[in-house]
Amino acid sequence: MKFRPRRSKWRSRGKPLVLLLTLALLLVMLFPFFVMITMMLRSSQEVYVTPPRWIPHAPTLRNFALVWSQYLLAGYFKSSAIIAIGASALNMLLSIPAAYAIARLRFKGRQVALYLFLVVQMFSPVVVVISLFKTFARLNLLDSYIGLIVINAVFSMAFSIWLLSGYFKSIPVEIEEAAFIDGATRWQTVIQVILPIAAPGLVTTTIYTFIAAWNEFLFALSFIQNQTKMPLTLGLYRFVGRWSSQWELLTTAAFLAIIPVLVLFYVIQQRLVGGLTGGAVKG
Amino acid sequence: MVNEGAPTAKRRLLTREARLAYLLLLPAVVCVFGFMVYPLVYVVMMSIFRTNRLGWLQNFVGLANFIEVMSDLEFWRITGRSLFWTLLAVSLKTFLGMIIALLLNVEYRGRKIARMLFIAPWASSVPISVLLWSWVYNPQFGLLNHTLRITGISANPPIWLGYPISGFIAAIWVDIWIGVPFMALVFLSGMQSIPDELYESADLDGVTGFQKFIYITLPSIVRILQISTLLSALWTFNDFNSIYILTGGGPVNTTDILITSIYKNAFVYARFDRAAVMAVITFFILTALSVVYARHYFKEES
Numbered sequence: 001m002k003f004r005p006r007r008s009k010w011r012s013r014g015k016p017l018v019l020l021l022t023l024a025l026l027l028v029m030l031f032p033f034f035v036m037i038t039m040m041l042r043s044s045q046e047v048y049v050t051p052p053r054w055i056p057h058a059p060t061l062r063n064f065a066l067v068w069s070q071y072l073l074a075g076y077f078k079s080s081a082i083i084a085i086g087a088s089a090l091n092m093l094l095s096i097p098a099a100y101a102i103a104r105l106r107f108k109g110r111q112v113a114l115y116l117f118l119v120v121q122m123f124s125p126v127v128v129v130i131s132l133f134k135t136f137a138r139l140n141l142l143d144s145y146i147g148l149i150v151i152n153a154v155f156s157m158a159f160s161i162w163l164l165s166g167y168f169k170s171i172p173v174e175i176e177e178a179a180f181i182d183g184a185t186r187w188q189t190v191i192q193v194i195l196p197i198a199a200p201g202l203v204t205t206t207i208y209t210f211i212a213a214w215n216e217f218l219f220a221l222s223f224i225q226n227q228t229k230m231p232l233t234l235g236l237y238r239f240v241g242r243w244s245s246q247w248e249l250l251t252t253a254a255f256l257a258i259i260p261v262l263v264l265f266y267v268i269q270q271r272l273v274g275g276l277t278g279g280a281v282k283g
Numbered sequence: 284m285v286n287e288g289a290p291t292a293k294r295r296l297l298t299r300e301a302r303l304a305y306l307l308l309l310p311a312v313v314c315v316f317g318f319m320v321y322p323l324v325y326v327v328m329m330s331i332f333r334t335n336r337l338g339w340l341q342n343f344v345g346l347a348n349f350i351e352v353m354s355d356l357e358f359w360r361i362t363g364r365s366l367f368w369t370l371l372a373v374s375l376k377t378f379l380g381m382i383i384a385l386l387l388n389v390e391y392r393g394r395k396i397a398r399m400l401f402i403a404p405w406a407s408s409v410p411i412s413v414l415l416w417s418w419v420y421n422p423q424f425g426l427l428n429h430t431l432r433i434t435g436i437s438a439n440p441p442i443w444l445g446y447p448i449s450g451f452i453a454a455i456w457v458d459i460w461i462g463v464p465f466m467a468l469v470f471l472s473g474m475q476s477i478p479d480e481l482y483e484s485a486d487l488d489g490v491t492g493f494q495k496f497i498y499i500t501l502p503s504i505v506r507i508l509q510i511s512t513l514l515s516a517l518w519t520f521n522d523f524n525s526i527y528i529l530t531g532g533g534p535v536n537t538t539d540i541l542i543t544s545i546y547k548n549a550f551v552y553a554r555f556d557r558a559a560v561m562a563v564i565t566f567f568i569l570t571a572l573s574v575v576y577a578r579h580y581f582k583e584e585s
Contacts, residue, residue, distance in 0.1 A: 021382075025379075026397065026401065030403060032404075032412060032419055048424055050423060051429055052425065054426070093310070098312075105301070106304075113312070119570075119573050120319045122569055122570075123569065124520075124569065125523075127545065127562040128323065130549040130555060130558050131329060132318065134337060135322070154314045154319065158315075186303070215410065217523075218523050218546075222550065240417070251415070254414060257408060257411055258408055261407070265402075265406035266406060269406065273465075273468050273472055274472075276465075
């Protein structure tokens, strides 16, 4: 037990330094969010002053009302919601069967399928987008929610299949076999036994796809021209280009757009780390 | 007895197993081929054809597009910049991530809150964060230059997004800022799986904190370090948002990396063939990285 006091001594000496460094780094990492909050709480007169003010002299919540009328914000929200919900639903429909097959069934080419899903995860969407543009134009998928839903679902699929097959694998085979012996079909077993047990994994992948689609920018930028179909990311980007002088409104809109994903992200972040590093880390 | 029942149940399923597996995989595989493999094949086609303004194939030109792109000095500058971008950003993400992980690995009250706050850049929407940064960088009304002035760090801070070098620094910092939380979290969970006894016996031997880091912490998380830096390298190389939203690759393409240049060649200059050539080259670079990454995955599998 000799080491105990020594260790705590090191800690009590080191702690103030740790706290100081932590605080300093947090200041840097949270700086844009501080800027967002201090900007959205002021009137336009206080945005364009030199030298700039840290805190508004007359804080106001007026922007939260203004932003809806000066912006097509409600429309952007609607588009983002439709695309993100659609993409996560489609993603589940495609990923669950595939993940189950990879986790549970023996077949030739299993390794190849696994490899395929892993490697496509690495492709830059930019590479795909330059040739998909022509295809989308031909299929009338430009300026359409369907196009964005499909492409977002497909681009999250690789990760979903990886994460889900991990969950399916962790369920003991004996549970399934017991259900078979009781006369259940495979279909019944999956629906009534496997999916409920894998529920945390299903929630994680659904939320992950939702967030990825909500935050997606490149596909929207390439495929959407119509103002009414723009998701939040693209809408806000175009807003900056056109009315670069309304940062109090842009930061307000940014705040509103970030909140849903921020909340969802904190729900799944622990499992995300484990999933992304493929079990090298237990999240 | 139980062991006898299981294999028969399995054998009965085996006949139909493969057929079922292919059926279940079919929709996902069709999508991957339709939306990823086919577009990639078409990109390869575009790279060896002359294309029109919409990206349709015109006439076969062989390697002429490759020669055209590769004899352009700007292409090499952009490729070099991409590699430099990736190398610099990944090293700094690893370094900063390691520091944050070490800080979070110390026990103190409020550690959980600090951890949550550090994740914020990752949790937030990337394009929107980049937009916020573009306001932070505003030379006249932005708080960054104001801070630099009042703290005396720089009496005359740069117009960040207006010049090649400062624009590149501004963009790479945003990319680093986005990527650090993931690194920190991964390192932290690695560190927390190291048994306390290792440190305690090191304490007995009077080992310093830095030595503990080198001889205990680092070797224990080396596999995690490899996987996360590889993953980060892929993401960093592919980062479109930081540069495109902040500088648009400008002024005059001086902050472009391959990814933004591909996009601009296709959608701004309508030179799909040039874009395709660069995409094919990018594809080779990324595949090399992916193969290394995949090997690590499969080591885990078996």
